[in-house]
Amino acid sequence: MFVASLAPAVYLSWEAYAGQLSADPLSTYRNEIGVWALRFICITLLLTPLRKVTRWNLVSPFRRMMGLFAFFYATLHFVTYVILDRYAGLVDYPGGYFSAATMRKLAASVADDVVKRPYITVGFIAFVLMVPLAITSTTGWIRRMGGKKWALLHRLIYGTAIAAVVHYWWLVKADITRPEIYAAIVAILLAARVWFSVRRSAPRSASGHGRQSVPG
């Protein structure tokens, strides 16, 4: 699983390096890595409903790994954007390419873009929401926070998923077919959670004594 999850990044990096990823390899690389981030977000969101439907606990071991891969691809996507779109677009590099002044200018350029361009804003929100999830993904953090609090915090992934789809939708020039597909997938995965929670609470309120249920 680990190797398979890493394969797109390795493959795309090699393609970009070999100059075979279109005539504008770096932009294609940035876009494809971004789509992979969204795919891994979807895979992560799929695992819990899959466990509930199949009643097998076979998917949980992968959930953390898939979530961390989503974060890995999102980070790669963000870093590529910062270097390719912001750094390469500074035009002037005061005091040299790696000077403190250039780095300050780069930070200002990223901040400007995040504030000014709505699709960048939502993309950035999607990324930032993943940071606490990645930090608290260890077993130690689950224990420290307590399962309930931890699970609540990790619902931030729903926000990430929605923001990521909006980000994709808003950047497309004309053909929104692909963003629509991801919007549908995310909508189904979130609806499944609503459905499970309604189904779980329904018999409790009807009969007065609830079934034992496992938080998830």
Place this chain on the structure above:
Amino acid sequence: MLIKKPADIRSSEITPKTVYQTRREFIRAAGMVTGAAVSVGVLAKGAAVLHAVQPAAHGRKLPNVKPNPTYSNTNGEVKNTWEQITTYNNYYEFGIDKDQPAELARNFKTDGWMVDVSGECAKKGKYSLDDILKGETIEERVYRHRCVEAWSMVIPWDGIPLANFIKRMEPTSKAHFVKFTTANDTKQMPGLRSDVLDWPYVEGLRMDEAMHPLTILVVGLYGEAVPNQDGAPIRLVVPWKYGFKHVKSINKIEFVEKQPLNTWQRQAPNEYGFYANVNPEVDHPRWSQATERRIGEFFKRKTLMFNGYGDQVASMYSKLDLKKNF
């Protein structure tokens, strides 16, 4: 020292051994199947990419192409390669991805191509390529090409001034605009099956823009017949305007009184206008137009007003608010 409290009941006592062993096998199998599926998907996509980025094969040489240095002033900027120009195309009739036209337009047949000329002119009728090129010298013009998506190339086009053709059609005094239409051949253009744009693709120029000496009807690239993915057999090039004005595979030219509604303006009027002059000071609502990436370069360049052709074209827009008429 941390002493782990033993579990009250061992999990092996709850779940029958055969069941959890089967589960473990299932986990392993599911993992492998998923991994294999992802790998196959990546490889298939990769193979598709490799297949699609094949540049156009070198084709028919155009006879007697004469370089025109007067209109090829790109300040020594390096020309983009044949490969770059023929594998990175926005041509939605042949797919929305930039590598798709190279693949999907490969078998596009343009034999017997006719351009239908109509509207406010004396010489209405259907013209073949030979008719259009009769008595003309095909000139090589090395132009900057700036896409509205903020990338650019330097391209050696071969063509004739549009003005020469227009004069021969004898437009009337009512001809204030020229409207161009791309072929709408559903049998040959798979992209038309998608309703991503309102087909057929329509573009237009004001008469003075159409008559400007920089505006050319292109039939060639690097001295060869223009490849299918770049708009064979005949396309428009207006170097001071964004690429979407450069309508490809033209089969209809109309002289009209009123400003035509061009396809991208119809699609998103807040993002794309009729004029579409390259302008670093007027941003696209979603991205900056101040800089551009020249295909093949890492560091972006400053975008030039009117794509660097300001001293030749700016006077046409002296009375126009370019912020409103983007």
